[in-house]
Amino acid sequence: MPGRRGPDLGDLVARTARGDQDAFSALYDAVAGPVLGLVRRVLRDAAQSEEVAQEVLLEVWRTAARYQPERGEVMTWVLTMAHRRAVDRVRAAQAAADRDRRDAARSHTPAFDEVAEQVENRLERELVRRCLRALTELQREAVTLAYYRGLSYREVADLLAAPLGTVKTRMRDGLIRLRDCLGVAS
Secondary structure, three states: OOOOOOOOHHHHHHHHHOOOHHHHHHHHHHHHHHHHHHHHHHHOOHHHHHHHHHHHHHHHHHHHHHOOHHHOOHHHHHHHHHHHHHHHHHHHHHHHHHHHHHHHHHHOOOOOOHHHHHHHHHHHHHHHHHHHHOOOHHHHHHHHHHHHOOOOHHHHHHHHOOOHHHHHHHHHHHHHHHHHHHOOOO
16 A cells, blocks of 8 residues: 555554553554564674564563653654664673683683684684775764764764764664674675
8 A cells, every 4th residue: 555654663562551452462563573673783693583582572561651751752762672682682691601610710610622722812812903904984873882982873073073874874884884894604
């Protein structure tokens, strides 16, 4: 049908906040795909992505009453939750790995060949540096600010005095080039 629009997400969130399960079902149908897609891009693991996406959608159900339309669109609100939850999962996994390394170092019984591990880490760091140098200056700036300084897309856009869409495009293109350069399977 020409001119057909999707459901009014703002109305669905308001009804969900009042406990309307049918509204939540419609909201779920409208946002589940984008949520899973975003989470999968961050985590790159299908099982974990599905788990995190379900956590996010449960959080939407629980916190629908806190949605503030004046602060942004429903899809933005939901995808922000999804991105944060996915990044938290990555950070938790990294923290667990760091904790395991510290425990192994304290027990003085390394679970790996320390010299080989150091050499491998050094080679990986050099490969990342070389791949970063292969990016355009604009891509490198955006990726570096977001991933090494921990800034959000909005903060990167503000710092670079560039439109948010431009920063997102730079990030996407830069990350694709990095993935290809590093030989990471998508």
